[in-house]
Amino acid sequence: xxxxxxxxxxxxxxxxxxxxxxxxxxxxxxxxxxxxxxxxxxxxxxxxxxxxxxxxxxxxxxxxxxxxxxxxxxxxxxxxxxxxxxxxxxxxxxxxxxxxxxxxxxxxxxxxxxxxxxxxxxxxxxxxxxxxxxxxxxxxxxxxxxxxxxxxxxxxxxxxxxxxxxxxxxxxxxxxxxxxxxxxxxxxxxxxxxxxxxxxxxxxxxxxxxxxxxxxxxxxxxxxxxxxxxxxxxxxxxxxxxxxxxxxxxxxxxxxxxxxxxxxxxxxxxxxxxxxxxxxxxxxxxxxxx
Numbered sequence: 001x002x003x004x005x006x007x008x009x010x011x012x013x014x015x016x017x018x019x020x021x022x023x024x025x026x027x028x029x030x031x032x033x034x035x036x037x038x039x040x041x042x043x044x045x046x047x048x049x050x051x052x053x054x055x056x057x058x059x060x061x062x063x064x065x066x067x068x069x070x071x072x073x074x075x076x077x078x079x080x081x082x083x084x085x086x087x088x089x090x091x092x093x094x095x096x097x098x099x100x101x102x103x104x105x106x107x108x109x110x111x112x113x114x115x116x117x118x119x120x121x122x123x124x125x126x127x128x129x130x131x132x133x134x135x136x137x138x139x140x141x142x143x144x145x146x147x148x149x150x151x152x153x154x155x156x157x158x159x160x161x162x163x164x165x166x167x168x169x170x171x172x173x174x175x176x177x178x179x180x181x182x183x184x185x186x187x188x189x190x191x192x193x194x195x196x197x198x199x200x201x202x203x204x205x206x207x208x209x210x211x212x213x214x215x216x217x218x219x220x221x222x223x224x225x226x227x228x229x230x231x232x233x234x235x236x237x238x239x240x241x242x243x244x245x246x247x248x249x250x251x252x253x254x255x256x257x258x259x260x261x262x263x264x265x266x267x268x269x270x271x272x273x274x275x276x277x278x279x280x281x282x283x284x285x286x287x288x289x290x
Contacts, residue, residue: 049079050286053231054120054131056113068105069116070136074128076283081250085283088255092269095123103268113228124280126287130231138226139179140172145222146215149175151199175199254283 057071074087091105097119098110104123107116113133121128143149151170158165161178170178179199256279258271280288 051077051079052126052128052130052284052287053077054117054128056108056116056131056133057136058108058133059136066109068103069108070105072104072116072120074120074284076287083250083252085252085254087279087283088253089120090256090258090269090271092260092267093123093256093258094261094268094270095119121289124276124284125289126280126284127289128287131229132231133228135226136176138223139176141222141226142219143170143172143175145219146212148172151175151178153178154198157198254279 053075055071055073055075056069058067058069068091070091072089072091074085074089076085076087078084089104091103093104094101095104095107097104097107097115104116104119107119111118113131117128117131120126148169148171150167152167153161153163153165155165168174256271257275258269260267260269262268
């Protein structure tokens with residue numbers, strides 16, 4: 001039987017893994033390199049014990065601007081029922097950035113995570129102040145330190161990627177290619193989002209196995225340089241302790257719906273107003289601006 005210390009560490013690690021392993025298939029094992037924040041945990045908790053965090057996947061966390069986000073996802077965690085909603089924002093979403101229309105993933109290139117946060121707030125009309133930015137290098141370093149990962153490839157995904165369905169032992173590089181692949185899907189970026197969210201659930205199940213606990217310190221050291229957040233260790237740990245276990249049946253994956261269009265030879269994705277309203281009222285009601 002696990003002692004109390006091991007249970008506490010496991011619950012923290014599993015939740016942090018879940019929080020930051022988002023649509024792009026990122027891993028996080030251990031604690032984050034956060035900024036010092038004076039605000040208590042209540043600052044990140046909305047009404048009814050709900051917390052909202054923006055997860056952004058980039059090619060590099062070393063530069064504040066000049067790099068587009070490859071993945072954007074809002075994570076809303078409810079500590080009362082231990083449920084978590086993963087709300088994916090298509091990277092080609094056509095939004096207003098500094099008064100001009102552009103793809104939402106361009107915001108980080110123009111103004112880093114601060115501008116990205118502003119764009120998401122204005123686009124959805126929500127209060128949002130916590131973020132995590134994760135480099136794709138974290139995928140490679142983390143999974144390799146873990147010793148690779150078994151990924152169950154579905155028939156549909158296998159056909160799109162040109163690989164056989166079933167369980168594949170993947171290295172960090174292979175997992176990164178898997179979660180970033182998009183060209184073979186009929187719906188391109190949306191197909192990739194589905195693959196990423198499915199991978200997230202698989203990884204949570206895999207990482208929660210007790211036999212992987214001894215590997216976590218090594219994984220943490222490998223990934224630490226590639227994670228940036230404005231949440232303190234105290235905030236992350238306190239939030240994590242609210243979730244004693246991760247039940248895949250309570251992981252809800254949704255995305256903003258819309259349709260693609262082409263303008264000037266560039267592909268964009270127009271989000272339906274009714275989809276925005278549905279996401280706001282169904283999942284983000286506690287965080288709506290007054």
